[in-house]
Amino acid sequence: MSSAPRTARGRRTRERILESALKEFGKVGYHDASIVRITEGAGVAMGTFYLYFEGKLEVFNELVEDLNRRMRHRMTQAIAEAPDRLAAERAGFRAFFEFTTEYPQLYRIIRQAEFVSPDAMHLHYGRIVEGYRRALATASHDGEIAPIDPEVAAWALMGIGEIIGMRWILWQEKGDDGAPPIPEDVFEHTMDFITRALRPDAPVAPVETQE
Amino acid sequence: MSSAPRTARGRRTRERILESALKEFGKVGYHDASIVRITEGAGVAMGTFYLYFEGKLEVFNELVEDLNRRMRHRMTQAIAEAPDRLAAERAGFRAFFEFTTEYPQLYRIIRQAEFVSPDAMHLHYGRIVEGYRRALATASHDGEIAPIDPEVAAWALMGIGEIIGMRWILWQEKGDDGAPPIPEDVFEHTMDFITRALRPDAPVAPVETQE
DNA sequence: CGGATACCTGAATCACTATTCATGTTTTGT
DNA sequence: ACAAAACATGAATAGTGATTCAGGTATCCG
Numbered sequence: 205m206s207s208a209p210r211t212a213r214g215r216r217t218r219e220r221i222l223e224s225a226l227k228e229f230g231k232v233g234y235h236d237a238s239i240v241r242i243t244e245g246a247g248v249a250m251g252t253f254y255l256y257f258e259g260k261l262e263v264f265n266e267l268v269e270d271l272n273r274r275m276r277h278r279m280t281q282a283i284a285e286a287p288d289r290l291a292a293e294r295a296g297f298r299a300f301f302e303f304t305t306e307y308p309q310l311y312r313i314i315r316q317a318e319f320v321s322p323d324a325m326h327l328h329y330g331r332i333v334e335g336y337r338r339a340l341a342t343a344s345h346d347g348e349i350a351p352i353d354p355e356v357a358a359w360a361l362m363g364i365g366e367i368i369g370m371r372w373i374l375w376q377e378k379g380d381d382g383a384p385p386i387p388e389d390v391f392e393h394t395m396d397f398i399t400r401a402l403r404p405d406a407p408v409a410p411v412e413t414q415e
Numbered sequence: 416m417s418s419a420p421r422t423a424r425g426r427r428t429r430e431r432i433l434e435s436a437l438k439e440f441g442k443v444g445y446h447d448a449s450i451v452r453i454t455e456g457a458g459v460a461m462g463t464f465y466l467y468f469e470g471k472l473e474v475f476n477e478l479v480e481d482l483n484r485r486m487r488h489r490m491t492q493a494i495a496e497a498p499d500r501l502a503a504e505r506a507g508f509r510a511f512f513e514f515t516t517e518y519p520q521l522y523r524i525i526r527q528a529e530f531v532s533p534d535a536m537h538l539h540y541g542r543i544v545e546g547y548r549r550a551l552a553t554a555s556h557d558g559e560i561a562p563i564d565p566e567v568a569a570w571a572l573m574g575i576g577e578i579i580g581m582r583w584i585l586w587q588e589k590g591d592d593g594a595p596p597i598p599e600d601v602f603e604h605t606m607d608f609i610t611r612a613l614r615p616d617a618p619v620a621p622v623e624t625q626e
Numbered sequence: 627c628g629g630a631t632a633c634c635t636g637a638a639t640c641a642c643t644a645t646t647c648a649t650g651t652t653t654t655g656t
Numbered sequence: 657a658c659a660a661a662a663c664a665t666g667a668a669t670a671g672t673g674a675t676t677c678a679g680g681t682a683t684c685c686g
Contacts, residue, residue: 238644254645255662360579368574393566421632460634463635
């Protein structure tokens, strides 16, 4: 029976296990991840794992939820100051790519979730889309972006971010210097694509443009 | 030691195993797929599997390559008659969604490939992008679409198709009637998004409205 | 028929690892 | 100091499932 830690020591231990599990899952995937290796990485014995977690799946789910929360927080922060929706998209994508560079594990873990934990997967995408759709709907209504369907657009934009991140961040890890961020020109091309999709239609005003 | 079948009987048996493996992988994923169940589904004994395949991974790779080829073939066929790039995109996406409806396994299998067989994954995306990029580059050069970066655009479009397919085809399977295709309005919204991203810039006519 | 070739069988082997639990160790409160 | 409470240990258990192999069966040919 697993239970929550009752003291600071316990909390630290639980935290170390979680950290180690993140690394392990990110490195070898859910199925090949072994509890022994996770606990070794955390510097504890196997049994300790079961003091704080029901099993492998529970850690997995907790990691998804945790990373998802952190990611959305990052993006919300990054967007906060943006003057308009297109600026928000730029800031948001930048933050997303940065987060992916920092935690490539989230991406890897989510891809696995298809079979490991469909619930975790739905939760992940669902939470992101929820806010995204609302923001796009508002911007669309206000004329800041084109009159597109916000739900479809939210998914499309998410798909773009995911695959560009996969190609230029995850497939890159050349083990060279510290973190390999996305190439600047790729970022600009991506934003160009997105801007074209979102920007309002050019006003068909024969003479005057409206504000 | 596995080897190729030498007679028609052998070829049929190998084919049945492959078919059964596709179903099994698509249903429970690579790791939980069991050779016994695959062979049972094919109506042969376990040993027969190893007559034609080195092991689990080899079937997996062969399935990826096979489905990838079929998918590209379908799309190529669908696009053939298109008068311009935007029409080609429409036909291509329709074909892609149809294929995904018919073989949801491809999607599921590719998502797993991250850890199971990175090579298979790279091959899959690489082959698709290769042709796509070339087509976009030509269209862009000819002014049929906007002057975008064809490589980034190819990946972005692929990402859109993948995630929209996931959301509205794979997450739908309500087990209702035959095949649940993508809702027509979602398809139109998707094409709208793509069209906005790709269409050439409107000429900056100072006085006249453009057609 | 005889025997060569291709195909097929499935119990036995082998390697792996998640989870349990009986037993220590450390910390905390008084 | 001393007993709870909390935390930690890791050998043993138990279940899994991929792969092998010693022996069949089907088919064809001269």
